[in-house]
Amino acid sequence: MKEELNILIQAQYPLIYLVTSEEERAEQAIATIAQSSKPQRKVYVWTVTHGIVEYGQPRNVTQHNTVSPEAAIEWIIRHREPGIFILKDLHPFIDAPATTRSLRDAIASFKGSQKNIILMSPMQQVPIELEKEVVVLDFPLPDMGDLNKVLSSHLEQNRGRRLATEAREKLLRAALGLTKDEAEKVYRKAQVTTGRLTEDEVDIVLSEKKQLIRRNGILEYIEEDATIDAVGGLEELKRWLKQRSNAFTERAREYGLPQPKGMLILGVPGCGKSLIAKTTSRLWGLPLLRLDMGRVYDGSMVGRSEANLRNALKTAESISPAILFIDELDKSFAGSAGSGDSDGGTSSRIFGSFLTWMQEKKSPVFVMATANRVERLPGEFLRKGRFDEIFFVDLPTPEERQDIFNIHLSKRREDISRFDLEQLSKMSDGFSGAEIEQAVVAAMYEAFAQDREFTQLDIIAALKATLPLSRTMQEQVTALRDWARQRARPAASSVAEYQRMEF
Ligand SMILES: Nc1ncnc2c1ncn2[C@@H]1O[C@H](COP(=O)(O)OP(=O)(O)OP(=O)(O)O)[C@@H](O)[C@H]1O
Ligand SMILES: [Mg+2]
Incomplete structure (x- = not known):
């Protein structure tokens, strides 16, 4: 990605939209590109609070009267030297006609001059007027190399602890998916500081990561115990x-x-x-x-x-x-x-x-x-x-139903020899796995209420009391089957079996 950004800048793409919530890291990456480009270019950063400030300069060394978006863009147009201009807070203004117009004017004026505008924003929002002119790039989260730097500087600050390569790799991998700031925080929290690396530290990093991912609310880290x-x-x-x-x-x-x-x-x-x-x-x-x-x-x-x-x-x-x-x-x-x-x-x-x-x-x-x-x-x-x-x-075949009864009974009782799985399978024609599980649970409740162990008969009674979905929703199930038979691969092993099945 950094390579891509470099190419776009060298190729004088006038308007680049960089999607990221990590401003500092993205700015650094851009500054590195600017330094290595020939001729070297200066980087300017615009914010709605300070106007245009040259990258690396103190914030009060600002260009006068560049706080408004239009004035800032006007300044960029008039600026005679090559440069990279990062506009940080433009997204709230980007739909305003004056802003869009100024940007289009800027793009038109850039021909032949080594200038690029980079819009930096945590979310992508490009007005139609600019869609053809803008290239959108996602600034990626830190990779193993980036995280390695984070970890190294963290270790240096803490009395230069050394880590074996393997331990280091574990810690890095555990932090993949976090931003740089988050990774720093997590390493600090796990107190990756002294002594030998313990599994605990990796676990802390992992569980912190899970929480951070959960907090963003859209992805959920699932841990399933079942095999x-x-x-x-x-x-x-x-x-x-x-x-x-x-x-x-x-x-x-x-x-x-x-x-x-x-x-x-x-x-x-x-x-x-x-x-x-x-x-x-x-x-x-x-x-x-x-x-x-x-x-x-x-x-x-x-x-x-x-x-x-x-x-x-x-x-x-x-x-x-x-x-x-x-x-x-x-x-x-x-x-x-x-x-x-x-x-x-x-x-x-x-x-x-x-x-x-x-x-x-x-x-x-x-x-x-x-x-x-x-x-x-x-x-x-x-x-x-x-x-x-x-x-x-599809709905389970008779053999599959035996298998499912076996699984759910064994989950709940050590010895299940008193159950006749074949009979249960026969009695549960048209039942789904979930319904089979429900029947087992219902049978257990019944017996528990009477203070005794549950039996084959309890399960049969529960099965009889249930009207399976396949019967109440027969039409949908049939339609799905007809559709799937031609287009999808059956998940069960004996296909012929369920094709013979009728209800
Ligand atoms: N083939 C099976 N083997 C064992 N248990 C099963 C099977 N199918 C269903 N179950 C039981 O039923 C529960 C619900 O199944 P699951 O959520 O996987 O169904 P689903 O196919 O995703 O249904 P839906 O289309 O409603 O989402 C499972 O958690 C499991 O306990
Ligand atoms: Mg499901």
């Missing part, structure tokens, strides 16, 4: 996932394998889609970040939603390799497919940015999405090549 063995059936899907457990290693790249992009799991409600997505994190040994699309949308300010999405994706990328989990994709992007323009087009813009990101991402972020209403899903998601694979999770 993939807690999921009954879905053998094909499991095999696919197991096969890819080392897909993000260096070895896989050397072998010539492409990085997996993502998968979509479609299916009937309550059949283990979310569960399997969560357990994949353990299986692959990668962090699981849930993207809550509901929180991305924010109508309080134009461009806010886009900024939210960008930030979330940026964080995910900086923590990568990671799994980005989008549960209920159909709900997240409902509306963007249809004609609905009730939100001024925000959802379709968000949808567009997300697709672009998926298309272009080079970082190892695996997108794991689930959905149960295909008709509400924008068609673009289903196009071949968008995801590596689209799986269909």
Whole structure:
């Protein structure tokens, strides 16, 4: 990215929009570029409080009468020497006609002179008038190299403690995804100061990071204790996932394998889609970040939603390799497919940015999405090549139901030999995994109230008392199956089985 910024500056792009909340670090990066460029260029920074100040000079050495945005831009136009002009607080003014006009005048006047304006802002908000003239760049969060500097200076300040390479790498990796300031804070908090590195320190850094990520409210760090063995059936899907457990290693790249992009799991409600997505994190040994699309949308300010999405994706990328989990994709992007323009087009813009990101991402972020209403899903998601694979999770087959009973009974009782799994499976035709679990729980409540151990009969009674979703929503389930049969890969191993199933 810094390389890209360098190229844009050297190529005399007149207007660059740099999205970042780390002003200081971004300014430093720009100053470094300015110094190494030939001829060397001066950097000027405009703020709404001080007007234009040369970078590195005290704040009171300001250019007179440059506090208003138009006056500042006017000053830049008249300035005869080459330079890089960072405008920091322009985004609140950017929609004002006078500001847009001044910027366009500036761009026109820059031809042949070595001048660039860099708009720096925590959120992207480009007025239509400028869309053609501006290049938008995301300033990335610190990488391992940047964090290494943070850690080194922290250690130096604390009596020069030395760290073994491995310990150092652990600490750096644990702080990926944080801004420079946040990383400093976290290292201070973990008291990475004296003695040998303990696992505790890494844990503190990690848990601080989780909190910081949680605070931004859009991504959630999920920790799932269950392993993939807690999921009954879905053998094909499991095999696919197991096969890819080392897909993000260096070895896989050397072998010539492409990085997996993502998968979509479609299916009937309550059949283990979310569960399997969560357990994949353990299986692959990668962090699981849930993207809550509901929180991305924010109508309080134009461009806010886009900024939210960008930030979330940026964080995910900086923590990568990671799994980005989008549960209920159909709900997240409902509306963007249809004609609905009730939100001024925000959802379709968000949808567009997300697709672009998926298309272009080079970082190892695996997108794991689930959905149960295909008709509400924008068609673009289903196009071949968008995801590596689209799986269909159907109602469990008889064997799968045995497996699911086994899992949920074993979870609750050590010895389950008194249960006849085959009979339970027969009695639960048309039940989802979630409903099977519910039946077990209901049976336990029943027996508990009567102060005795629960039995096979209690479960059967609970099953009989339940009308499964597949029957109450028969039409939807049938429609989904018909759709999926031709377009998605079945997650269960014996496909023939469920095709024979009737209800
Ligand atoms: N195949 C399964 N094996 C074991 N347990 C299951 C299975 N399917 C569902 N369950 C149980 O039901 C619960 C709910 O399942 P889950 O949330 O994964 O369903 P889902 O497919 O994501 O449903 P929805 O479409 O409603 O989001 C799980 O936490 C688990 O306890
Ligand atoms: Mg779910």
